[in-house]
Amino acid sequence: MNILENYPENAIEVYEHALKKNPKDGALASKIGKALVKTHNYVKAINYYEAALKTEQQNFLRYDLAELLMKMKQYERCERILHQALAHEPVNELPTLSDDCRYLVLLAKIQNKVDKNEDALLSLQKARDVQAKVLKRVQLEQPDAIPMQKQLAAEICAEIAKHYTSQRGYERAVKFYKEALVYCETDRKVMLELARLYLTLDEVDACQEQCSVILKNDQFNEEATLMMADIMFRKQDYEQAVFHFQQLLERKPGTKISKSLDFLICLCLVPRYTGEPNDALRHFNKARKDNDWGQNAVYNMIEIYLNPDNDTMGGEVFENLDGDIGNSTEKQESEQLAVRTAEKLLKEIKPQTAGGHIQLRILENYCLLATKQKGNVEKALNVFTEIANSEKDHMSALLAMATAYMMLKQTPRARNQLKRIAKMNWTIVDADEFEKSWLLLADIYIHSGKYDMAGDLLKRCLNHNKSCCKAYEYLGYIMEKEQAFRDAALNYELAWKFGNQTNPTIGYKLAFNYLKAKRHVDAIDVCHKVLAAHPNYPKMRKDILDKARAALRS
Template sequence: MKKADIYLNIMKDEQAYSECFRKLAESNPTTENFLMLGDAYLAIQEPELAVQSYERAMVSSSGDAKLSCRLAQVLVRCHQYAKAIKCYRDSGDEGSLELAELLLKLGQMDKAESALSNLPASKKSFILAKVYEKGGDIERALRTLEAAIDGQVELGKQQSNENFAKINHQMAEYATLLRDFDTAIEYYKRSLSLIPDNPNAQISLAKLYMQVNDWSSCESVCSNLLTNDPNNEPALLMLADLAFRRIDFPTAEKHFCALLDRRPNYWVALARLIEVLRRTARLTLAKPYIEAAALAASSTPADQPPLAYCTGLYHWYSGNTSLAMQKFNEARGDAEWGQQALHNMVEVCIGEPAAQTLLAEMRPSTRDEEAGLQLITAFVRMATEEKQQIERAMIDFTYLANNDAHKVGATLGLAMGYVLQKQSTRARNVLKRVAKSVWQFEQAEHLEKSWLLLADLYIQAGGGGKLEPAIDLLRRVISHNKSSSRAYELLGLIAEKEQKYGEASDHYSEAWKLSGECDPSLGYRLAYNLVKGKRFADAISVCHAVLKLSPDYPRIRKDVLDKALSHLRT
């Protein structure tokens, strides 16, 4: 049909193109002509009209299994799932795999498994594993694929390299979900031995190496990938992440900035850059990158949720929680960013009733995410400070302390519970278990809070022997997060106890600045130590700032401001 091709490809007249096939089918109503008419309608994005044409073709070819499958595929595009299922069933074994995939998509796992029952294992294993995966039985999904490969080997048959690599890749993903990382690495390697230049498998393997802290292997895989594809963004992002995890923040910042200079709306890189700049106490440097990302995203609806998320992250770390909540709320419905946005919203309002409502919206999709939800739920219970809720939270923390991915967070929760129960010694002993843990981004917040709480408990215990370990812990926090106001505050408290008022003032001043100069109690401690260090003018300035925040703040006029003014006069 050269004339039809001219209408479509040269004249760009879709109506004239389809009209050629319609007239042909009307003048000669054969199965083949109605099939061509259906194909023409599909080519111009008219699936409903294509369905009508294929149904006309089926009248004279009702037993054609391939045609039934073809019609079913178009019905799926039109969201006519009931009709599509009937067509697939009419096609017999020909459409069994596609029928199972459709039923799986519709959440009908039992029916999907039944649709595969007559097919040999070699054909159905991949989809059957997906059925078990969606049903939450990852072990069975993995066993299904392993059995299929073993069966092929025993029969002396061999899958194509592409299929065999695909199955090994999927088995690696299942093994990763089951936290059998060594096995997962072997499956990824087997997949890459079949298709060495598969970038998806290389990236997945590199991510797994990063997850198990095998950074040199991760770097090696990324370098090999970049040799063939110097602009591979996931590999470049991973090298930036590696620098971040090695606490080489300047290198990480350089890599993230380079990625964003090339693509301002590379959202993962922007979120990571905000994290890096927060940890180097230079958060304001993220603002131009957020503005550039907003410009790049202005006409793209899909970019709005990640933009809102990154903006919310910036406001949260800047201390503007109301704006942060507003932005996270804009992202909470997004498939990719929504769950983390919800998690952050819970963190922001953890002591308020809204936290419970937000928890109910969280939808974990893996076992790790389920454990993560259990962990943050326990922290929400703990924040109520009600005896019954604390006891329930302690049970959950005890259980989760055996989970490698959440051990640090659960241990922190246990220690917080013991503090609320006035058992400081038990809290200290629990925290010592994780005090020397390796810093990892996924557990960074909980680990740093653990170091801070343990340092605080050492300070409360008093005695010179307890202050040195506290100082070491606080310096460790600052080496990983220079924006930790609490770390500087506790260093100030130690210096004050030792009557080193100048040093205490310096630490309190840093804490005051990092807190946005909005914590009256911190301002009071700073002003008090400035007076002790005979810096009266500075003390007066801080007093005025505190009184502006809280005009009736106790003791600051009598203990600090009046004394500073008196000394200045004399």
Template sequence: GQVVVQQLARAKQLLSNITNLVPGLLTARYLSARVLFLSGDALGAISMLQHCLKQDSTYGEAHLLLAQVYQHNGNHSEASQCLEAALSYDFELREHPLYHLIKAISLKESGQTKESIQTLKMALALPGVKRPSSSLNKQGVRKEIATSDRMSIFLELVEAHTANNEQHEAAKVMQDAMIAFQGTPEEMRVKIANAELAVTRGDIEQALSSLNSITPDQPFYAQAKEKMAHIYLHHRKDKKLFTSCYRELVKLDPSPHACLLLGDAYMSIQEPEKAIEVYEKALKKNPSDTILASKIGQALIKTHDFKKVNISFLLAFNNTTIRKLLYYSYSHTICIQAITYYETALKNGKRNSMRYELAELLIQLENYDKAERVLLQASRDEEGELETAMNETRRLMLLATLYEKSGRHSDELDALTQARDTQARVLKRVQMERKAAAPPQAALAASICAKMAQHCQLHENDTQQAIKYYKEALVYDRDDTKLMLDLARLYLSAGDLDSCQQNCMAVLRQSNNNNNDQASMMMADVMFNKKQYNDAIYHYEQLLSARPNNYEALARLIVLLRRGGRLRDTPKYLELAKVRVGESKVELDAGYQYCNGLYQWYCGKANAAVEMFNLARCDSDWSEKSLENMIRICLNPDKSTVGGEAFENVQGSGKDDTNSLSTAERLIKEFKTSDPFKVQMLDGLVLVATKHKPHAERALAIFLEIAQKKNNYVPAILGMAVSYVIMKQTPKARNQLKRIVKMQWTAEEADEFEHAWLLLADLYIQASKYDMALELLKKCLEHNQSCCKAYEYSGFICEKQLAYKDAASHYEKAWEFSNHSSAVIGLFLIIFQCVCCKTALRYKLAFNYLKAKRNSDAIDIAHQVLATNPNYPRLKKDILDKARASIRI
């Protein structure tokens, strides 16, 4: 607060003596309230005025002052109510300038600038405003208008004209004010206001000249220096001159308040070390000042955030462990210092705001037990002051964060539910008591609902409940495009394509020139799901034509091209991005490397894909996706149907996966994600990839645990099915896969759905249930027209049914979508005797060409196989020689 000047302190003491001697003298209490208000003690002033009005509800001037105090606190609705009450008891107050001033400010805050100007002009026209004078009311009591109130009317009118873009009128009123208050203490206020007006005109030199004319021995010197500091920082961009203004204030008056201003100035330009030094000096002079203790705590945290450790010092140590220990030691020391300051402040005062800052720091340090104790000790009074109710929402949100980070998800939802209910009550009160605060409070209510939606989606897999919470969030903040996009994404995953499209269109309408990439990409996804493949791809092409290096759009287009059977079109988009970025820079562009890696992976070039993803994972934006893809390649480099056995006899199973699995395990340790189940899933998949029964049993336990926590989670159900297959419990595996078949397909889990359909088709093929298998394979191709495995299984079924022409057609498609790639695939050594699946695929293709009497095609394929595998079993005898003989005949 502001430093109480000696005159106010003396007046306060005199009035206190009078009220003690004559408690019923309301004029003394009214003046005491005015002194408290001028001293910065708004709550004390309100209490004193309420006491006056309890004794005499017709005391009009007390109503007026109470309205002024409420308005100063930003509570404009309460101020308006006080004005109405004042007028109902004393209609003469309409002739009081203060009444018009308060009304004008309320009008301005509600956006009625023209009406505010009219009201202020009426105030200026009243006697005693333009020139000091006094008048008698009906009771013969002399009424005098305070000079500060007269000044406020002039300045409010200047501000209103400026807000209404009436610069000439504002300048005229300012000129009148300079004449009216020349030679008075308020003259300095006019100079400061004139400087502000000059800044709005862009005349920085005049503003600084006007402020420099105020000397240290004149009133409002501190305010002038603060205004100069603001100009130096925001208009001159000069940090040295900015801090020098506050240093001069401290030099002139080294009070705690001046030190607080200087410390805050250092904090605003991110120099927390200097701020701490200033705060500590002030704290030594006033050890009981809880605000200073809190400021030091905040500054220490800022030091930790911005400086952390001298990087060059740490890099001098080659050993990573030593670096980490040094960093931890430094960070720990800083944070312990901050905690000490906060705890000291809490002992000296019961301010909940400091308690919450301490809790935030403890959560950051992962000291959850102590953070919970600190938060549970906070005072709670939702029915009391509005600020207290707002603090209760903050407390509950911190508890929710704490529970989320400590894995107590049911407690997290309880805390969020309480926060939502508390914030709903806060909103009702804000609408009545403080309308200006309503928008940010509504945004907070929306964010709470959004967090509840995310919780339902992430931890309970309850899409419908999440949709309800997002809808509730949009009731509070209907223009939040992020909320609208999150809701659209949920609609898409739930298969409600029309609702998704409506939300995306609403976002695009709201965005400038329909420029919202996320909404445009989701519209393309909707079109793809509606089987409008070319329209969906066209949507992405439009985005990339404007910005070829929009890698998020490019990555999603590559996925879409693959699903649409047009993966061959990808290189041209990669080339466009390369041209935009520049060939020399593109190798360092993580987004480009990720997209290229995705393309290489889909083309069956696992080694090249891993190289690309390895480059991309160094970038924070692409790290999570790249690492996950690398892990999945290590687990299944040739994209075989894990758990499938239909081709086992033909393709063999002699592959040594030891190196790839150990690489996957190492990468999982580096993997960081916000999804609490993803790391567990990958651990389970590593166990499944070994294809050993004991490991499969351990994997099954992991998948069962995830499935219990997250209902209908497709990856976990698929993991259970694969585990059952390896454990030779086929009926159980089939039951789990049938569950997935009945579920709504989602783009996020597209690979898991495809794997499940292929595995169930494999089981049906083994049981000779070819029709049921073909239905599942059609489902695969419906969602991914490049699914090589679906074509291969289809060819296998046709072969079994002796439909060799159809089999050849399917195998031809399978070979085409395997990108005619080398027979030797995978990241690690493959035993020479192992028959590679793609070589086997070519053998089948050649064999079926022979059966279909396409002898020349059979010979071409046979030569391609022999080029990479000269010793391929029976190929020359069974296919090449027979095809040649048929041609001769």
């Protein structure tokens, strides 16, 4: 092989000369083909392989030819060659079974490239069945080959699992990753994929167990450590979450993790959901040019510009209750500027996947929703409907449709989409969309006086996110409507706490319910905090502060 590696042109002559003396030498025929590929004589290599195959003495060269055709993106021709290779009566000989398995795996790759996803899955499942037969035969005929054949079986199962993951068939994906680990129990890549999948399904304990096994054998594994930090963050064990991040940074101070620390700080320590949109934007902006986190940072920035206060878009309950700060013209100008900024940022997004392109279309049309102009909302709704019709159970599209319907005052249609989402199984991938859809459906129920149904949805939000400000705010509103002012105050307290005491509207509601519950000192304290940041907040002084002070004097 040294001749081939260093002097491929000379090697071709040597091999061709040797092949004339021994035309049935398959290894030589294969070397000639590979030498031609190495010298970039692709067309000559294809012609050579095809001529060799016509002699019917070098059938195994089909694989080399198919691989070359795939490299040259001649997918249709490649698929035809592989189907020809597989068109034979059922066999039980080990060499033929091994070849068939290789053909099927390569065929699945080709079918994936031309978006024949279902055919690709079928080819992989056939390859899995064939490889099971291979494993039975090698135990008797080639025991030395068992580890290599087990590795191939594991790879096939992992590919099937990836297919199901891309189709959101997460439970089936778990099954095949587990099967892969039966064949190769120390395959770290598969273990990480399985852990990631458990995290997607919010099976936190199973994910933690998988990560622990990885870290036991590889204590410096970056991805497992990051997942452990994520798990601790979800369990609201913030000290342990930060500990895992610090561990990683101390071990690898020059890694992408430290370079993207602003993004991680933003996600873990200064979340955009705690009422600090400007801080979050500053951190995301620093991470914007990062190779690994840049696109995610831009997505988050756009979402903040379109909804800085993290309101329930399309919701009606708080629509006329929230007091505007400053004059409405100033607020409208600020909102228009934010939409224009979001539109500029959209140009920075370069999706690499079909899912990424869909997400970009949805965000582009959320910009139209944010203008609040009927014509724009209707245009956006048409796009959301088109996506929802072509992509089954696409969470973002369904939620966007419901939001648009609410903005067009078509509540029954919005409710139908949201009820459809409410029946779907929760996954971490769509966690934000689930929360937003449950909150919007709860808003609809509250608006029509169905407090019990709204309460169930709000509890569902809090089961998955114990710091969901909006859920506590809605619960506070329900209690206030029922004149249970003490209970209302407890919920507004939590909304105020998890919103980092920055939202003046929640501060007002909390102070009002403290006043009603005769907690006058607490009401005065909250008034001071709100007025320190927003001195002209409507009605705060007259409705609450003055009354609380008067109550204390009497």
